[in-house]
Amino acid sequence: MIQELKDNYGHLFEKELINEIAQVGTFKEVPAGYTMMAIGDYIRGVPLLISGAIKVMREDKEGDELLLYYLESGETCSMTMNCCMGHTKSEIKAVAEQDTKLIMVPVQKMEEWTAKYKSWRDFVFQSYHNRLNEVLHILDSVAFEKMDQRLVNYLKEKVRINDSNTIQNTHQEIAYDLHSSRVVISRLLKKLEQMGAIELHRNHIKIIDLE
Amino acid sequence: MIQELKDNYGHLFEKELINEIAQVGTFKEVPAGYTMMAIGDYIRGVPLLISGAIKVMREDKEGDELLLYYLESGETCSMTMNCCMGHTKSEIKAVAEQDTKLIMVPVQKMEEWTAKYKSWRDFVFQSYHNRLNEVLHILDSVAFEKMDQRLVNYLKEKVRINDSNTIQNTHQEIAYDLHSSRVVISRLLKKLEQMGAIELHRNHIKIIDLE
DNA sequence: CATTGTATGTAACCTTTGTTACACCATAAC
DNA sequence: GTTATGGTGTAACAAAGGTTACATACAATG
DSSP: HHHHHHHHHHTTTTTTHHHHHHHHHEEEOOOOOOEEEOOOOOOOOOEEEEEEEEEEEEEOOOOOOEEEEEEETBBOOOOHHHHHTOOOOOSSSEEEESSSSEEEHHHHHHHHHHHHHHHHHHHHHHHHHHHHHHHHHHHHHHOOOOOOHHHHHHHHHHHHHTSSSSOOOHHHHHHHHHOHHHHHHHHHHHHHHHHEEEETTEEEEEEEEOO | HHHHHHHHHHSSOOOHHHHHHHHOEEEEEEEEEEEOOOOHHHHHHHHEEEEEEEEEEEEEETTEEEEEEEETTTOOOOOHHHHHTOOOOOOSSEESSSSSEEEEHHHHHHHHHHHOOOOHHHHHHHHHHHHHHHHHOOOHHHHHHHHHHHHHHHHHHHHHHHHHSSSSSOHHHHHHHOOHHHHHHHHHHHHHHTSEEEEETTTTEEEEEOO
16 A cells, blocks of 8 residues: 555655555545445545546436546545535535545544645645636536537546547436436537547447547 | 734634734725726735625636625635635636725735644635535536526525625626526516516615515 | 616527437347 | 347427517616
């Protein structure tokens, strides 16, 4: 575990902090598709990602979903901290986008380290900073852009996160992420195909050129 | 200034911190409607609100706006901190909703106090926590609700912030805040009037009962 | 009182998005 | 093979919201 911590967090944390994390943290491996947190869950710990990616979503009362952002290696979940601080339940849902390795740190340590280590403090602030910006960008997207542009952004981000030009999703799954309907997404995807930007196949989409 | 700090922040900060703030902070008074920050501005300091309220907005490239939330007394602007940390320009616009009194603290002090005072640390985290939640609620609203419901939410919030059942705005101004068009807002307001929820007048709206 | 500028009301129309319905096709299960 | 299941394509329609256009009303000013 120490080695993985050094590889992914060595440039962020001082040696003593790395050691403390190694002592109290527990290593976890979760498969793609695994639901790591649901709305209303109580928070047990703060995750530090080693590899893979986690998809973070918002949900309304009717169970409608909206993709917020992805967490990648070297990142943590501000929302989790958010909940710990407020001693409230989770307001988001988190699902492994890929097979993911991470270290869970008990929440009590958070405050202790915040006082003790400048590097931890900076990390937590930076994390809040990043998350706030990402939520703002999603808000921009939902408020100011039309569905065709949102779909293109979505596909680009998928390509980046999974580092592959093939997107392994059904139209229905994409519709859930964008909080739209399958028919609308199929329609817009078909338009993109006719423009030569993508190729449609059953259960996967090949990205040619989203310019 | 000390007295105002004690009144509004005495329950949050220890005496030494209050004294430090009083030493380095500058007291400001801004009239309703004053633009305190525009997109792209560099940040000079962190504001601590004493009285009044500040409207925080997002803007896209075309200059279209969207109301994010209001800052009230005892609150600060995480976005500002956000920008200080990243040494980036402002991503939001801030306009005084009412005549507002506040204290500006130079950004350099922020990091110093974060190490020195637990109460300041807690305040900053709490502030991030609140802002993140507010942005999430706006996102919920934009993503999951229709314009009629968003309008009702908007009117309710206006009543709360200004502590008055009369809203001093034109339909056009409301349309800007909700990123809609004047005609749509007039249409929906008229519907609310016919339902007996509000009374429409030139330049102001009287709220009767939004249930 | 006449003029001007701004706020509001309303109709007609268009675009985007969502809904329903159904056909067709690929794959896996039998 | 046949059947069942789930994914995709498409048409027809509905609803929400945005746009254009214009009438009207109010208030401030000269």
